[in-house]
Amino acid sequence: MMWRALSEETPGPKWSGLFDEYWPDYRRWWLKEGETARPTYAQSRRALKEHMPEIVPLWEDLCDLAGGGDHAARFLSFYCPPPYLAGCxxxxxxxxxxxxxxxxxxxxxxxxxxxxxxxxxxxxxxxxxxxxxxxxxxxxxxxxxxxxxxxxxxxxxxxxxxxxxxxxxxxxxxxxxxxxxxxxxxxxxxxxxxxxxxxxxxxxxxxxxxxxxxxxxxxxxxxxxxxxxxxxxxxxxxxxxxxxxxxxxxxxxxxxxxxxxxxxxxxxxxxxxxxxxxxxxxxxxxxxxxxxxxxxxxxxxxxxxxxxxxxxxxxxxxxxxxx
CATH class of the missing domain: 3.60.60.10 (Penicillin V Acylase; Chain A)
Structure with a gap:
């Protein structure tokens, strides 16, 4: 397994490059139950503003770096994602x-x-x-x-x-x-x-x-x-x-x-x-x-x-x- 360690003071080209690299796999995972199984953009934004308002500007910056797409923004909100299990x-x-x-x-x-x-x-x-x-x-x-x-x-x-x-x-x-x-x-x-x-x-x-x-x-x-x-x-x-x-x-x-x-x-x-x-x-x-x-x-x-x-x-x- 290849690990990486990256540092970027503010969201920028390094993070954007990571998103471009990882997004195809994440998109498949996020859509595996169908698009309608996930909250809409409006629902996702509303939930972030209600529960984590301090990081909404950061989320917006990342959405812009990710290309401003609807699916990417909803995924990056982490609101009601597909279920997953881990050990630990x-x-x-x-x-x-x-x-x-x-x-x-x-x-x-x-x-x-x-x-x-x-x-x-x-x-x-x-x-x-x-x-x-x-x-x-x-x-x-x-x-x-x-x-x-x-x-x-x-x-x-x-x-x-x-x-x-x-x-x-x-x-x-x-x-x-x-x-x-x-x-x-x-x-x-x-x-x-x-x-x-x-x-x-x-x-x-x-x-x-x-x-x-x-x-x-x-x-x-x-x-x-x-x-x-x-x-x-x-x-x-x-x-x-x-x-x-x-x-x-x-x-x-x-x-x-x-x-x-x-x-x-x-x-x-x-x-x-x-x-x-x-x-x-x-x-x-x-x-x-x-x-x-x-x-x-x-x-x-x-x-x-x-x-x-x-x-x-x-x-x-x-x-x-x-x-």
Missing amino acids: SQAIWTGKEPVLVRNYDYNPNAFDSLVLRTNWQGRRVMGTSDGLWGMVDGMNAAGLAISLTFGGRRVVGEGFGVPLILRYVLQTCTTVEEAGAVLARVPTHMSYNVTVLDKKRRYLTAMMSPDRKTIITHAAVATNHQENVEWVSHARFTATVERERFLLHRLTLHRDPQDKFISAFLKPPLYSTAFNAGFGTLYTAVYRPRLQEMELRWPGTVWSLAMNNFHEGGRRVQIPGAA
Whole structure:
């Protein structure tokens, strides 16, 4: 798998080039249930203005760079996209230099393989891209780090794809409390667990759902269920309960040093090679908000990236089990 790291202060030719490259695949995915299954431009704009008004000008700039087309604008709103599932484990290791660590388990053929650093609207952000401006994990210059996991429920409702919600948090929030308030009010189209850590070592996990009120918890671990397992077959397939217990054990009963704790994410039961069944672990991410640094890890490989000394480039990695 070929990864890229790109930096662009304001939306411009680099982002436009990315859109041109990725849009054919994203368009097929977005239209797979038919155009009428997706909200109209007016509905998408109205939802953004109601729930995330601060980033509407940014969305408009990106729409212009994408060519101003109707489909592109609706896709970029992330409002009521097609449903999709992912695995993932994430946890907060607390200490003098706290870290947010996560595994992202997904289909390698439906993934941006891209780290973006931006300074959009004057807020510096870097993280793992999804949908070309959404993020599945990331961090901002205020020292706020964030990550998502699928929440293990089949309910689909009216709301936003969670990668855009993560981008919105990083664009507008500086503390865990501010992030929690956003996660409690912005609607999501599916169930997700979103974990947030700030530079003062405060953290939370928000259990978001389209059909019920968001639950804000002080959980340091999130896998692929919420308070209780509701989708039993998915829970068995992904071993969500076993992964949660494994992480809790290493944070509490048998507290690992930081390096050992991070290394555990690259081994079973957290690390998955089940690509033939739909998805496996594409990468491990480590966020150090106090140091403004992140790492992407694979077995035998570490790629370090710094907010204030960001180096563009590429990295070809071998992912065990991926075709």
